[in-house]
Amino acid sequence: MRRLGRWLLMAIVAALGWARHREGRGADADAGDDGRIVPAGDPEPGAEIAVLLLLVAATLCAVGFIVVYAIDAIGNQTQLLGIAIGACFTFLAAALILVGKRLIVTEENEEEYPPAGHPEEQQELVQIVEESGSRFTRKRLLMTTGGAATAAVGAALVTPVLSLGPWLDTSSLANTPWRRGLRLIGSDGLPMFADQVEEGTFYTAFPEHANHDEIGAPVIVVRLPPSALRLPAERAGWAPGGVLAYSKICTHAGCAIALYRTPLFPPTSSKPAMVCPCHYSTFDPASGGTVIFGPAGRPLPQLPLYVGGDGVLRAAGNFSGPVGPSWRDVREHPT
Numbered sequence: 173m174r175r176l177g178r179w180l181l182m183a184i185v186a187a188l189g190w191a192r193h194r195e196g197r198g199a200d201a202d203a204g205d206d207g208r209i210v211p212a213g214d215p216e217p218g219a220e221i222a223v224l225l226l227l228v229a230a231t232l233c234a235v236g237f238i239v240v241y242a243i244d245a246i247g248n249q250t251q252l253l254g255i256a257i258g259a260c261f262t263f264l265a266a267a268l269i270l271v272g273k274r275l276i277v278t279e280e281n282e283e284e285y286p287p288a289g290h291p292e293e294q295q296e297l298v299q300i301v302e303e304s305g306s307r308f309t310r311k312r313l314l315m316t317t318g319g320a321a322t323a324a325v326g327a328a329l330v331t332p333v334l335s336l337g338p339w340l341d342t343s344s345l346a347n348t349p350w351r352r353g354l355r356l357i358g359s360d361g362l363p364m365f366a367d368q369v370e371e372g373t374f375y376t377a378f379p380e381h382a383n384h385d386e387i388g389a390p391v392i393v394v395r396l397p398p399s400a401l402r403l404p405a406e407r408a409g410w411a412p413g414g415v416l417a418y419s420k421i422c423t424h425a426g427c428a429i430a431l432y433r434t435p436l437f438p439p440t441s442s443k444p445a446m447v448c449p450c451h452y453s454t455f456d457p458a459s460g461g462t463v464i465f466g467p468a469g470r471p472l473p474q475l476p477l478y479v480g481g482d483g484v485l486r487a488a489g490n491f492s493g494p495v496g497p498s499w500r501d502v503r504e505h506p507t
């Protein structure tokens with residue numbers, strides 16, 4: 173009798189366990205018929221359209237970034253570039269959040285997935301990923317729009333690389349508006365007469381009729397005693413009466429040379445020098461603009477001068493070297 177009771181108890185426990193197992197299986201079966209792991213989700217056409225619109229908006233913003241970048245004449249270019257790329261990423265992020273929240277079917281697991289080392293488990297994961305997209309009804313359109321957005325954003329991100337300048341043919345970097353015979357025009361807009369240039373100060377001048385925004389246009393003009401000049405032999409005659417002209421653009425990183433150091437007490441003070449305020453590259457006007465201090469790697473290009481019959485300073489040719497910040501192989505490109 174006691175033995176019968178024990179068998180009966182074992183049968184009840186087994187029946188309860190089987191029933192609980194069935195319950196679990198039943199719940200799994202509810203989650204998906206036909207062998208599904210992830211339950212099928214209801215389509216969300218509204219969310220899909222919103223995602224499409226957000227992707228299109230992101231694409232337009234990325235294209236807008238490229239257009240603003242390409243057209244220098246657009247005002248407030250920097251601000252517009254920031255707004256365009258910022259809006260692009262905002263739209264993109266909103267689209268991805270919407271996809272994650274509304275279009276991907278999610279399931280909650282109380283236990284972590286075991287490491288997927290077995291081929292069947294890996295296949296299960298693939299199936300879960302595939303079935304999670306069951307809410308998408310316009311897959312191809314969404315993928316095309318997403319691809320276009322990705323391509324546009326990628327193009328927008330690499331576009332600024334063009335600002336690194338020409339890689340193969342760098343000859344355009346040596347072009348300047350200076351030609352023999354062009355008069356020097358002071359910052360007051362008037363021709364610069366040689367006898368107006370005084371020692372101990374410096375002047376800014378431009379070629380007549382030239383765009384002042386061109387990097388090769390501005391020069392600084394100084395006067396030194398002719399006896400102090402130590403110019404290279406091939407530049408003899410480039411400084412009439414001790415008047416010298418150099419590019420105003422620093423050869424380090426392109427700042428404007430805006431300081432002129434003059435000796436307060438010549439016997440003990442340093443010699444006159446042109447100084448860039450950005451990183452204090454210091455150039456010697458007496459020796460052809462050579463670097464005497466600072467990070468600049470090459471001299472300031474010198475502009476040869478002569479005095480016209482009217483007493484106005486004129487360019488005798490182009491600069492002694494390429495103007496502006498240095499680049500790869502800059503020394504191999506004489507002007």
Ligand code: FES
Nearest residue numbers: 422424425448451
């Ligand atoms: S830009 Fe002139 S020293 Fe750096």
